[in-house]
Amino acid sequence: MYGYPESVAKLIEEFRKLPGIGEKTAERLVLHLLKTPETEALKLAGAIAGIKKNTKMCKKCFALTDQDTCRICSSEKRDKKTVCVVERPADMASIEKSASYNGLYHILQGALSPMDGIGPDEIRLKELFKRIRDEHIIEVIIATGTSVEGEATACFIADNIKKIFNNIKISRIASGIPMGGDLKYFDQVTLKRAMEKRYDFK
Numbered sequence: 001m002y003g004y005p006e007s008v009a010k011l012i013e014e015f016r017k018l019p020g021i022g023e024k025t026a027e028r029l030v031l032h033l034l035k036t037p038e039t040e041a042l043k044l045a046g047a048i049a050g051i052k053k054n055t056k057m058c059k060k061c062f063a064l065t066d067q068d069t070c071r072i073c074s075s076e077k078r079d080k081k082t083v084c085v086v087e088r089p090a091d092m093a094s095i096e097k098s099a100s101y102n103g104l105y106h107i108l109q110g111a112l113s114p115m116d117g118i119g120p121d122e123i124r125l126k127e128l129f130k131r132i133r134d135e136h137i138i139e140v141i142i143a144t145g146t147s148v149e150g151e152a153t154a155c156f157i158a159d160n161i162k163k164i165f166n167n168i169k170i171s172r173i174a175s176g177i178p179m180g181g182d183l184k185y186f187d188q189v190t191l192k193r194a195m196e197k198r199y200d201f202k
Helices: 006-016 023-035 038-054 089-098 125-134 148-164 188-196
Strands: 079-086 103-107 139-142 169-172
Touching (some): 006 023, 089 103, 103 125, 139 148, 148 169
Parallel strands (some): 079 103, 079 139
16 A cells, blocks of 8 residues: 555554544554554554453443443442433443433443334343342433434333333433434533433423
């Protein structure tokens, strides 16, 4: 590729496979790595290998973890009776950065999307309902995105909780999150306001 040796060209091609990385950015990253000390480059390589080898899903909430149970589920300081339902680990991380919430999470690993063949069995809904029953949850905060899929998922969760359980508070994050918004792109102040001003799911 453009006169680069095979090893350099191959790494550029690998970087180009990453989301949001074009050819020029990939080229800059590789040339930067060539200028860094070998120890730094090896640290990066080790970190990449490490996430593939050691990262797994928490057996309770399905967050990313390097243990069987993530640090949030394991913490004695968290409110064990409240669960915040999000679509992806990045959404959970965004809420955590806002420091507005002290309960547990449940990561669905997606949202309902019949057009894409994603129904209730393709995301972690059965596990959510089991947790609500087994852990005697008293409030479920629905923090799925405000896209059509996110709203459909929120309605499905709320409707089923009402059918299956009694006396469980269901709330939805509110102010500050526009329609079609993706949680991972919002600042911490916006997320904090949305979490604090959540409303009951009617």
